[in-house]
Amino acid sequence: MFKVLSSTILLVVILIFTPINKVFSQNDDTSTQTVIHLLGYIARDYAEGVQDGKIIDEQEYSEMKEFSAQAYRLTKEGDFLSEEDQNILDEMQELRTLIADKKSAKEINTSAVKLKNDIIKVTGVETAPKIWPDVKVGKSLFQQNCASCHGANGNGQGELAKGLEPAPTNFYDAELMGQVSPFQAYNTVKLGVQGTSMQAFSESFNEQELWALAFYVKSLRFEDKTADSLLLRKEFKEVFSYISLKDIATLSDDELLAAIAEKTDNPKVKLEAVRLLAPVGENATNSLSVAEKNLRAAVKNYSEGNKKLARNNALNAYLEGIEPVEARLRANDPSFVIELEQQMLQVRQVIEKGKGTDAVKVEAEKALVLITQADQLLQDQKLNYWLTFILALSIMLREGLEAFLILAVVLALIRSSGVKKALPWLHGGWIAAVLMGIAGWFLSDYIIQFGGKNREIMEGLVSLLAVLVLLFVGFWLHNNSTAKKWKEFVEGKIGRYLQKDKMFGLAIFSFMVVFREAFEVILFLQAIRLEAAPGDKSAIGLGVLVAVVCIALMAHLFLKYSKRIPVRQLFQYSSWVIILLAIILMGKGVHSIQESGWISVTGIGTSFRIGWLGFYPTLETVLAQAALIGVVFITYFMHNQGIKKVALK
Template sequence: MAFRVVLVWIALLAFPAFASDKLIQYIEYIGADYSAAVVDGKIVSSAEYGEMQEFSSLIAEEVATAPQALQQQSAQLKQLIADKAAEKDIQALTALMRQSVIAAMPSIPLPKQSPDLKRGEALFATNCAACHGATAMGDGAAGAQMDPAPTNFHEVERYQARSAYGLFNTITLGVADTGMASFAHLDEQSRWDLAFYVGHIAGKGLDTSKVPEAMIESGAVKDLLTATPKDVIKLYPDFGAELMSLFRSQPERFFQAQSKDPLVIAQLKLQLSADLYSQNPQAAYDQAVSAYLDGFELVENPLGTVNVELRDQIEHAMMGLRQLLKDPAQKDVVAPRIAEIQSLLKQAQAELSETQLSGMSVFLAALLILLREGLEALLVVAAIYSVAVKTDKPALRHTVHIGWVGALALGVVTWFISSFVIDISGASRELTEGYTALIAAAILFYMGFWMHSKTSAKEWSNFIQHKVQNAVSGGAYFGLGLVVFLAVYREAFETILFYQALWLQGGEQAQQSFIAGIASALVLLAILGLAVFKFALKLPLKTFFGSTALLMLVLAIVMAGKGIAALQEAGTLSVSQLNLPTISWLGFYPNTQGVILQSVLVLIALVYLVRSRKG
């Protein structure tokens, strides 16, 4: 069962990597061009309608391994096109599908620098004007005989249904069976310049002065890249059209904000949450979640080395704010609570000396991050490897080595991707950590019971009779190796992303302290690992199995708490806070959901242990 769960989880993570670019292109194309194919239930262009049918079939092929919900939406889209449904129904469904694909993506490749519209205009004249016309009206001489005709980028309706990311994909991939060729031979930045140039044309002329400055300064680049103007207007009715117009015509203002101090980002997003709350509570909630994930969380560890009480106070307050935003009865408390958090964030800024940390602070942060994240993984690896040595199972030793080496290798890949390929969002980071922790907790919990079964009188007698060599079955190899992989990768994943933030915050003058902190943590982990391993091997076999089982059960409960907390931080699970202290090393976070799950696991473990003793 665990194996199937992990396969499904990996498939969900892998799905966006090979399918999302084409999917978004096809989905947006249908949403934007359907009106050129069908009007009032009648086909007005056979060529356009043929494309709608072809693209809906291509979408069905692309989502064959996607989550079931997206497959159902694809089948519904195909049926609506066959029924020559109304344009509004097609656009509503394609908007939902596009959001489903984007939600499944860990992140998207952001432009390496702000798109340059002047350069985009020059590129358009050289590469696109022959078909699309000198003024982008779709009236170029080379496109006169094309069916369907080249896009008129002045059409407002089409503009409102296309995202900048979708335009970038179309420029990169081309459009099958049309005159739109691929321009993949252009470098990536040139394709972004082109996408922003053609994407801004129909949105010109709006009064962008009404866009809140906090929205610009918060650097909402990722969200605006994948959103259509219709999406943004729906989310921000008062200034959505103007916001998208400003983003596409002056992208440099938004990209400049990307390099801001995370605490500044957190403050800006909280201010935006306060501004939006009265008119759009859900948008206010989303900004509050982003304030934590894309802002404060990136400086949690450095702040913890300076003032751990302040760190916990801010974290508790920001999680509590989410509860208030979801409760209409507490609307009068929202503004004062945001002001209180803003004050705490400013205090944190002062204590961290704005964006630069001292060498000692960087050293301690680097040491404690790796020590904290590595200790949990170390206990799992040491316990399971000790089982392999104690039971004289070379195959299990190899499985353990494959697990931790594979996890570290994937960690290196994660570092490379997050540094040079894509920008992993805060929500994606927490979801990965949360699901990984919960899967590992489930397997550890099961393995803990399996280990403990070897200590009962009857099982112990059978165990001795069949010799130690037969204690660990082949089926258990996979489960134990998978636990090693998940435990190590989860900690490596979190450590890498926190280290990226710490490296930037420390600056060049603290790089030696940063490296020294990592080296010191590795030495301490090696010493602790050796001590745990040597201690475990000295235990009598029956005692060893019992203590290992207990350790696995405890680690499962710790991971379960951390998994729930991560999903809550990502905004996937609701959070009901309790007035209790946080004990992060035990995976205990003061919220009802996590406490209930951990309590249930403790109760199950206690009942099992009591019953097994009686047996």
């Protein structure tokens, strides 16, 4: 049994380390973004090839036909359109016909832009960064990777520009750059441009770097302006009160100029301000704005009849908006975090149950009120050096102790029973997980790109796999808790249980228990790193170090005194402790998968929850834990009945 279980666990661990966005993603994001990218090019560049029904540039026109055909093929072969959205494919074929008939640039632009917006709407693809990009990072990347072709100042006259056809983009060209949004620039850098020297940088840069570079190239043509910096900051503050980061990322300069002009005067200076400046202080990295925008989008989409998209909006509001600041909020007011999470859950519930637009609006408004309070808590809580240290310490202690609690029981058993050959396997498992966690810290930008949904799925599956192993260990301990059984085990079966395939399963279990917590630690610490001042980031390392020392001290004391406990009692108590841990992990695992949106969420009429015990006020988590308890008692009852029958014989 254990051999089969360990093989199953190994398979799932392999799946976990397969790029998770390919395993779990419902949509092929690369194909979707490529289609959006191609449609953007068609909308903007068609006029370069055709005017008044005549071809003025054969190469440009051929490119338009090729791009429209490629967009159609990717859409048809992809899985990002549901059956209800197949009309988009028909419209895309119609766009190909319009291009073949050399229709006006206005018709082509209208069709391509509509298709692009429809695809963005139905797929929910991200068209804006989650936090404001760092233009300084973008400038550094530009000088290292782009200046050789585009020129050090971005004028398109780099050392390698000669002979390139088409020529590298001149980012000071007001007419051209006025039609390009940062999102289009982001896609160009990420995906490249087929048939040109513009290569794809999707493997070279992470998401934050791609956005930083996109925002930087959009700022270049405004850098030589001489407007007073104080005036610019004033204008930026005003325009940012009604123009969101998503607007700034998805609208071209021409579109943004028109949007600003509808609201206020002096739009050109305000456009310059949003392309050159960024928010200061907490607002620069506060993800609560993501939660707010997604909640409003959820209400809008639900009222328009798009329940599926509304559900995704509500999920993203929590996973991408609340979770990144959860650690800071918990440090300030733990009870408030529970209230906020519960309300976000309530929003998802009314959407899933189809309670109606009014009910969704009411629950969303309650959540928005709490988000405003959360924002105020973050404004009041500046991340200085010692607060950063305390947050890092508390996170590492909490997650580290969860893993230690499980491993300590197994370690105590091994040491009490004298099965020393098992120690290297157990230690090897958790050490490998720690090393993977350290590597994960340096690769955390990639991990963050998994998205909140896939992170929750990974955590949930690892928890449920650990439940299986814990159940097996608990039953084994129970079966060997009597002196006679233990004697038989030591004298007759110890050799078989020390075979490598058995111990390999122990190593996998040890790895899983620690890896789950290490993965969560990385995500929380990354959130703190984004919010800490540059000079205070070393406090994160100090907090982690102190936590590790504390955990090591507790481990030493536990193992030292656990030797005094008789083997029989240790086995009896440990079997029930392990079953309790399995019940806790069952609740945590189901809860994580609920948060990913994989399974439904049904409230049980109370907000009471104990996260560290794995108890959450949802029907699904309670039923899963109740079922597990039932299986445990039925198995023990059947086992004891079998012992009694043997004794009677």
